[in-house]
Amino acid sequence: MEVKDQVIVVTGGGSGIGRALCERFAADGASAVIVADLHETNAREVAAAIGGQARALNVGIEADVQKLVNEVTAQFGRIDLFCSNAGIIVRADEDAANADWQRHWDVNVMAHVYAARAVLPQMLARGQGYLLNTASAAGLLSQVNAAPYSVTKHAAVAFAEWLSIAYGDKGLRVSCLCPQGVDTPMLRDAGGSGRKSFLVEGSLTAQRVADCVVEGLRREEFLILPHPEVLTFFQRKAQDYERWLRGMRRLREKVMSSGA
Numbered sequence: 001m002e003v004k005d006q007v008i009v010v011t012g013g014g015s016g017i018g019r020a021l022c023e024r025f026a027a028d029g030a031s032a033v034i035v036a037d038l039h040e041t042n043a044r045e046v047a048a049a050i051g052g053q054a055r056a057l058n059v060g061i062e063a064d065v066q067k068l069v070n071e072v073t074a075q076f077g078r079i080d081l082f083c084s085n086a087g088i089i090v091r092a093d094e095d096a097a098n099a100d101w102q103r104h105w106d107v108n109v110m111a112h113v114y115a116a117r118a119v120l121p122q123m124l125a126r127g128q129g130y131l132l133n134t135a136s137a138a139g140l141l142s143q144v145n146a147a148p149y150s151v152t153k154h155a156a157v158a159f160a161e162w163l164s165i166a167y168g169d170k171g172l173r174v175s176c177l178c179p180q181g182v183d184t185p186m187l188r189d190a191g192g193s194g195r196k197s198f199l200v201e202g203s204l205t206a207q208r209v210a211d212c213v214v215e216g217l218r219r220e221e222f223l224i225l226p227h228p229e230v231l232t233f234f235q236r237k238a239q240d241y242e243r244w245l246r247g248m249r250r251l252r253e254k255v256m257s258s259g260a
Contacts, residue, residue, distance in 0.1 A: 001130055001173065001217045004029035007076045009068070011059050011111065012086030014042025016184030017134060017177075020206035021083055024214055026050035034072055038086070059086045060106035062114040069118035078122060081217075084115040085134040085177075089149040101148050108152035112159050120172070127171035132213065133160040137180040137230045140223075141237065144252035164222055173220050179209050180227040202227075 008030050012018035014037030023046070026033050033052035037043035040056035047054035055071075058064050072079055088107045090100050112133050123129025136143070139153035160176035168174065181203030209226045216224035225231050237244040 001081070001220060002028075003081075003214060003217065005031045006080040007032045007034075007072070007078055008081045008083065009034045009036060009072060009079055010083040010085055011036045011057060011115070012134075013037050013083075014039050014046055017179070017182060017206050017209050018083070018085045019046050020210035021085065021213060022046050022052060023050055024207070024210040026052060028214065032072075032076055034068075036068060059084070059111035059114070060103070062110075062117070065111070065114040066118045069115075073122060078126070079119055079129070081130040081132060082115055082119045083132040083134070084112045085132070086111060087134060087136070087153075089143075089146055091146045091149075093147050096148050104148040104152045105155075108149070109155045109159065112156055116159075116163060120167070123172055124167065124170055128173075129171065130173045130175070130217070131160070131163060132175045132177060132217070132224075133163075134177045135160065137178050137225075137227065137233075139176075140178055140230060140234045142248060144248060145255050161222070175213075175216055175220070175222060175224050177209075177213060177216075177224045177226075178230060179204065179225075180230055182206055182209055182226075 003025050008025050010018050010022050010025070010033065013022045013035035018037070022033050022035050033050060034055055035043045035047040035052050036055040036057040038056070038058055040054065043054035043056065046052070055068055057068055069079065086107060088104060090096060090104070092100060116131065119129065119131070133156060135156040136153040138150045139157035143150040143153070157176055157178065160174055163172065164174040183203045183205050204226055212226040213224055
């Protein structure tokens with residue numbers, strides 16, 4: 001898939017990876033980039049800078065996602081690429097408040113479901129369309145200090161995988177973006193904790209991730225892994241699960257003792 005001349009929606013487009021995606025898509029000649037974000041001011045700032053359009057959006061509310069898809073489709077006639085990118089993280093264990101678990105579920109999982117429900121009918125009717133779902137390396141491995149995030153990112157990967165299985169022979173292309181540390185507000189201040197994440201070391205810029213996304217879309221890869229070592233870790237996990245778990249326990253102990 002080439003970005004040029006495509007109508008593209010990016011959720012969480014007001015900052016971080018989403019902003020970098022919007023900037024890159026515009027630079028590569030997309031015919032329209034719709035910057036959707038919970039924080040409308042951020043969306044407007046990005047849209048103004050790239051010549052796109054801003055939309056206020058709470059991805060955790062299905063009616064709002066459907067409204068966005070309807071409006072964009074009415075204006076441009078189609079949506080070629082829907083980037084379901086918004087996400088949240090709170091550093092907490094299994095005893096995180098139920099409200100935090102539910103918020104993670106709504107934003108990190110159901111937002112992908114809502115996007116698919118809204119945009120799939122038109123894509124399947126045309127026999128073509130692309131979904132890019134942002135998950136995380138935590139969805140393939142784990143996030144040792146954030147249970148709700150780790151669990152919901154696993155679910156996000158599973159849903160993207162299911163979409164590819166169900167509709168990959170009907171013209172739908174699906175990619176699942178699974179970066180490790182990315183230098184974004186989410187990484188620098190996870191959940192408002194004010195603590196520096198252990199993933200800061202080795203993190204990539206959001207712009208570098210956007211470059212990897214464009215290349216992954218061009219190759220129509222399911223897994224887009226800006227950190228190539230994630231694939232090695234994933235393979236080791238599959239090859240020897242017990243050994244991998246022991247290593248992750250050691251990592252958690254190190255992370256928790258450092259407060260990162």
